[in-house]
Amino acid sequence: MGWKTIDNMDISGKKVLLRVDINVPMKAGKVTDATRIEKIIPTVKDILAAKGMPILMAHFGRPKGTASPTLSLKQLIPALETALGQPIIWADATIGAKAEAASAALREGQILLLENTRFYADEEANSAKFAASLAVLGDIFCNDAFSAAHRAHASTEGVARHLPACAGRLMQAELEALERALIDPAHPVAAIVGGAKISTKMAVLSHLISNVDQLIVGGGMANTFLAAQGYDI
Numbered sequence: 001m002g003w004k005t006i007d008n009m010d011i012s013g014k015k016v017l018l019r020v021d022i023n024v025p026m027k028a029g030k031v032t033d034a035t036r037i038e039k040i041i042p043t044v045k046d047i048l049a050a051k052g053m054p055i056l057m058a059h060f061g062r063p064k065g066t067a068s069p070t071l072s073l074k075q076l077i078p079a080l081e082t083a084l085g086q087p088i089i090w091a092d093a094t095i096g097a098k099a100e101a102a103s104a105a106l107r108e109g110q111i112l113l114l115e116n117t118r119f120y121a122d123e124e125a126n127s128a129k130f131a132a133s134l135a136v137l138g139d140i141f142c143n144d145a146f147s148a149a150h151r152a153h154a155s156t157e158g159v160a161r162h163l164p165a166c167a168g169r170l171m172q173a174e175l176e177a178l179e180r181a182l183i184d185p186a187h188p189v190a191a192i193v194g195g196a197k198i199s200t201k202m203a204v205l206s207h208l209i210s211n212v213d214q215l216i217v218g219g220g221m222a223n224t225f226l227a228a229q230g231y232d233i
Contacts, residue, residue: 003175004166006043009140011052015103017138018043018054018168019155021145022076023061031079036147038083043144043168044111045084053106055138056080057094057114057155059148065121073116080113088113094120095133103137117155124153131158144168146175150200182211194219 020040025032040056047054061071077088089112091102099114106112114137117123122130131154135141141163143149148156149171167175181189191212195201198221208215217225223233 005172009166011050014052014139016047016052016054016140016142018142019145020058021147022058034079039170055112059118060116063118067119126152126154126158130154134159135162141165142168144170146171188213190214192216196220198224
């Protein structure tokens, strides 16, 4: 294992910049499936138990670098508070004076939520300046957004260049499962890969082909393979 977990970090009294994936489906202003929110609970609780202060940062939808009220993370606060069982402090910004003031005011036992990282074009461009602006908010970077980790964005890759970094509990579980499956698997081994977009999965699929006995493709991207075989989609 060449990566660190929360257990390897001195978190007490530290502000932990925690990248999570809470890109949940919504309808009429309410979360319709809170699974991704529920998945972050172990990491947030462990940081709080270690006397650390979690600062949640995440993307929501595809605002393409433009702020939009319909894609604000503020609307997820009720679902987050229900899942975590405590109030969430809202920063109304991702970087800059508002975010820095909210971080500075954060105290032990509290949780801070930053605004949608993708309201800034510099996020998806993995801007070094934007990553540095995020890094000033925390003392430690913890990545628990496994489902967004294949993208080298400022909040997933760039910020790790500025702060001591570790994996959250969800990321840890996924990486350990991958190690068991791909580094020294018990054959025969099959990989089941789903998702909507094949464009972001091609590198993963290419790697898996040479490491597994069976590769099963599902989800929306299976249609791409069916179309290539001549089926009417």
